[in-house]
Amino acid sequence: xxxxxxxxxxxxxxxxxxxxxxxxxxxxxxxxxxxxxxxxxxxxxxxxxxxxxxxxxxxxxxxxxxxxxxxxxxxxxxxxxxxxxxxxxxxxxxxxxxxxxxxxxxxxxxxxxxxxxxxxxxxxxxxxxxxxxxxxxxxxxxxxxxxxxxxxxxxxxxxxxxxxxxxxxxxxxxxxxxxxxxxxxxxxxxxxxxxxxxxxxxxxxxxxxxxxxxxxxxxxxxxxxxxxxxxxxxxxxxxxxxxxxxxxxxxxxxxxxxxxxxxxxxxxxxxxxxxxxxxxxxxxxxxxxxxxxxxxxxxxxxxxxxxxxxxxxxxxx
Amino acid sequence: xxxxxxxxxxxxxxxxxxxxxxxxxxxxxxxxxxxxxxxxxxxxxxxxxxxxxxxxxxxxxxxxxxxxxxxxxxxxxxxxxxxxxxxxxxxxxxxxxxxxxxxxxxxxxxxxxxxxxxxxxxxxxxxxxxxxxxxxxxxxxxxxxxxxxxxxxxxxxxxxxxxxxxxxxxxxxxxxxxxxxxxxxxxxxxxxxxxxxxxxxxxxxxxxxxxxxxxxxxxxxxxxxxxxxxxxxxxxxxxxxxxxxxxxxxxxxxxxxxxxxxxxxxxxxxxxxxxxxxxxxxxxxxxxxxxxxxx
Numbered sequence: 030x031x032x033x034x035x036x037x038x039x040x041x042x043x044x045x046x047x048x049x050x051x052x053x054x055x056x057x058x059x060x061x062x063x064x065x066x067x068x069x070x071x072x073x074x075x076x077x078x079x080x081x082x083x084x085x086x087x088x089x090x091x092x093x094x095x096x097x098x099x100x101x102x103x104x105x106x107x108x109x110x111x112x113x114x115x116x117x118x119x120x121x122x123x124x125x126x127x128x129x130x131x132x133x134x135x136x137x138x139x140x141x142x143x144x145x146x147x148x149x150x151x152x153x154x155x156x157x158x159x160x161x162x163x164x165x166x167x168x169x170x171x172x173x174x175x176x177x178x179x180x181x182x183x184x185x186x187x188x189x190x191x192x193x194x195x196x197x198x199x200x201x202x203x204x205x206x207x208x209x210x211x212x213x214x215x216x217x218x219x220x221x222x223x224x225x226x227x228x229x230x231x232x233x234x235x236x237x238x239x240x241x242x243x244x245x246x247x248x249x250x251x252x253x254x255x256x257x258x259x260x261x262x263x264x265x266x267x268x269x270x271x272x273x274x275x276x277x278x279x280x281x282x283x284x285x286x287x288x289x290x291x292x293x294x295x296x297x298x299x300x301x302x303x304x305x306x307x308x309x310x311x312x313x314x315x316x317x318x319x320x321x322x323x324x325x326x327x328x329x330x331x332x333x334x335x336x337x338x339x340x341x342x343x344x345x346x
Numbered sequence: 347x348x349x350x351x352x353x354x355x356x357x358x359x360x361x362x363x364x365x366x367x368x369x370x371x372x373x374x375x376x377x378x379x380x381x382x383x384x385x386x387x388x389x390x391x392x393x394x395x396x397x398x399x400x401x402x403x404x405x406x407x408x409x410x411x412x413x414x415x416x417x418x419x420x421x422x423x424x425x426x427x428x429x430x431x432x433x434x435x436x437x438x439x440x441x442x443x444x445x446x447x448x449x450x451x452x453x454x455x456x457x458x459x460x461x462x463x464x465x466x467x468x469x470x471x472x473x474x475x476x477x478x479x480x481x482x483x484x485x486x487x488x489x490x491x492x493x494x495x496x497x498x499x500x501x502x503x504x505x506x507x508x509x510x511x512x513x514x515x516x517x518x519x520x521x522x523x524x525x526x527x528x529x530x531x532x533x534x535x536x537x538x539x540x541x542x543x544x545x546x547x548x549x550x551x552x553x554x555x556x557x558x559x560x561x562x563x564x565x566x567x568x569x570x571x572x573x574x575x576x577x578x579x580x581x582x583x584x585x586x587x588x589x590x591x592x593x594x595x596x597x598x599x600x601x602x603x604x605x606x607x608x609x610x611x612x613x614x615x616x617x618x619x620x621x622x623x624x625x626x627x628x629x630x631x632x633x634x635x636x637x638x639x640x641x
Contacts, residue, residue, distance in 0.1 A: 074640070079480065081640060094483055095484060097483070098376075098378065100482075101376075104480075111473070113473075114390075114469070114472045116394045117390070117393050122474075128383075128386040128389060129382050130376050130377065131375050142358075143358070145356065145357045148355065152353060161354060187357075194358065
């Protein structure tokens with residue numbers, strides 16, 4: 030269990046995290062989503078006691094991270110890819126970390142096996158590819174067999190096989206009852222791995238929701254209807270939970286809250302001709318972009334926003 | 347050192363089930379202690395090839411330069427003629443057989459100083475420092491463990507190097523020109539040189555911890571040890587220079603690592619105290635900043 034309580038952190042004039050509060054629960058994979066520069070890494074560093082919040086508190090397992098007597102058994106973290114001295118072997122890197130907390134050497138062998146680096150454990154880490162560096166970082170995070178696992182962009186640099194592997198690993202860890210908190214700027218990746226999402230933008234909380242809930246919001250997609258009798262069809266369809274909007278063309282309607290089949294059936298029953306009936310799917314990516322659009326730190330001058338984005342609900346910042 | 351081949355290994359198909367640390371006996375033992383942090387720092391220190399290479403170079407420099415200087419003074423090796431032909435030889439230097447045999451210390455101090463710098467800036471440049479401080483969130487044990495590992499390791503290597511260079515140098519100088527450890531001030535100078543090297547390694551560590559940047563820390567170290575002692579007397583008013591220059595780390599060190607301190611310099615005991623004060627202040631400020639700064 031991780032509790033972030035009203036945390037604010039600035040670097041000079043830049044406010045990286047702005048009165049952010051959320052809770053990460055055990056037993057599920059929680060995705061930490063946001064565009065680049067949203068404050069994800071800063072938040073994770075504050076969880077690990079590496080950066081000090083200007084105000085607010087972060088507790089892990091009920092205590093500040095620094096107050097744990099065996100911190101590696103409490104929390105395992107991967108904060109940066111390849112944060113390893115290039116001249117040191119994978120084994121010695123893990124040994125140096127294990128010794129501080131009194132973790133037995135047998136556990137080093139175990140985590141090396143777990144990430145598949147046993148055969149190169151004695152090679153200098155400088156010769157590792159980015160993907161192998163990530164896996165060594167994951168081995169280090171799991172070294173203390175921690176209750177809480179924090180991974181900052183763990184899929185960066187992994188090949189598709191590695192990505193699949195890490196998804197399974199994270200789900201397994203969560204199933205064992207651990208708290209798994211994974212940051213990413215790709216919602217597509219998180220949709221496959223995480224059950225719960227914490228979305229941030231410009232250091233503020235944008236959404237604290239489950240992936241299913243987000244999907245449901247998004248699934249309220251619209252249907253584009255073309256009919257010569259738009260006014261009558263519109264009146265016929267509009268109802269609780271159904272929105273009908275007319276576009277610039279008097280023969281066109283956008284209907285949300287009803288699926289294409291229902292609209293077609295009702296039009297037929299009322300004898301209204303329908304010339305086109307096009308369901309408009311909205312992807313999770315679109316939903317994510319919609320959510321974070323106003324909080325993207327570095328925005329290209331003309332960001333092509335997809336049309337047909339359902340509504341503006343959930344737009345916090 | 348260039349990376350030649352990029353290794354790559356396939357990931358296992360599924361996470362390998364592991365034992366973990368669920369055994370109550372194992373879990374009860376888990377905690378951060380000072381000795382464990384020292385053991386960890388020792389592993390970091392010894393597991394780098396650069397450590398071994400640096401120490402080997404320091405040994406070669408201390409013993410080799412001492413032998414070379416002794417050879418020049420004794421006439422066994424002819425030194426280049428003309429101005430600037432070697433700092434060794436003639437004058438007071440030739441009449442001080444202890445200093446001749448310890449000629450390599452001037453260069454060796456830079457080498458061990460860099461060793462001290464890299465022990466901490468290497469962690470900042472690679473990002474390893476965040477893993478280190480996550481493992482030891484109280485932070486200060488990491489710095490003290492580095493002080494102990496670097497200080498003791500350098501001293502343990504410097505003592506035989508210093509005595510070895512002295513013994514070899516005196517043998518090359520030959521009877522009549524040489525001195526023995528029983529002569530006044532000689533034992534203190536030989537042992538003091540070893541202490542001085544350990545102190546400079548810690549000075550490097552302190553600068554590295556303070557500046558967190560390899561090039562900046564090495565530059566400062568070089569300036570403090572090699573440039574300031576020669577430059578300050580030239581640029582400062584004489585009265586200022588006289589009161590500042592003896593307190594520089596290299597001059598403070600020289601007063602206890604030479605047989606007889608130069609005129610205007612501190613006494614052996616005074617020099618040792620001043621050098622110790624440099625370390626206490628530098629490491630103290632570094633420790634304070636380590637606690638305060640974001641990693």
